Amino acid sequence: MSGLVTRIGLLGGTFDPPHIGHIRIAQEARSALGLDEVLLVVANQPWQKVGSRSITSAEHRLAMVCAATEGIEGVHASSIEIDRGGDSYTIDTLEELSARNDGAELFLIVGADAAAGLETWRRFVDLAQYADLVVVNRSGTSRDIDTSTWPDRWRDGTGVRHLEIEPLQVSSSALRRGVSTGLVPPGFMSDSVLAYVREHHLYDGDSHE
Known part of the structure; x- marks a missing residue:
């Protein structure tokens, strides 16, 4: 492996809870882009969701992501934002990972909705x-x-991949409601x-919406 550049994907989120859609994105990104690994980066305090609803503790969310990724080749949970503490900002995470992994190529994986709002990120x-x-685009969408x-x-396309x-009809909010009502959608x-x-x-x- 000497001389080969490590390629690392980052898929950040609240993961409250993690579901098959998160895992599928990580696996497909790893396969399509030839990534050595994809890190599911669990937000400590997601600034986008402050005041929107009650969020499960970071420790529980990390434990769930560890459970979700167990045995899945090349897909791992990351506690980097939890370990850092405070509000979670992607730029801080990229700077830290870049310093830790000298020479590695990093790939920031986001959904199309998040990409449309990147200018609001720190x-x-x-x-x-x-x-x-x-x-990440759902097939058949613009x-x-x-x-x-x-x-x-990114604007000229040289640093952007699609x-x-x-599409999977699944969301963390639907799963929270399912657990609350005892009707968890199978699979x-x-x-x-x-x-x-x-x-x-x-x-x-609870009131997780």
């Missing part, structure tokens, strides 16, 4: 210094995103994650 113009952008404010390397996946949450949720009574009749 120091978003600096993101392209550290990573290529991977925009790729039209206003990139006029993006940093040059990944199309078949969308791994058995190990569901067992953890039930063992720790997560989402039982």
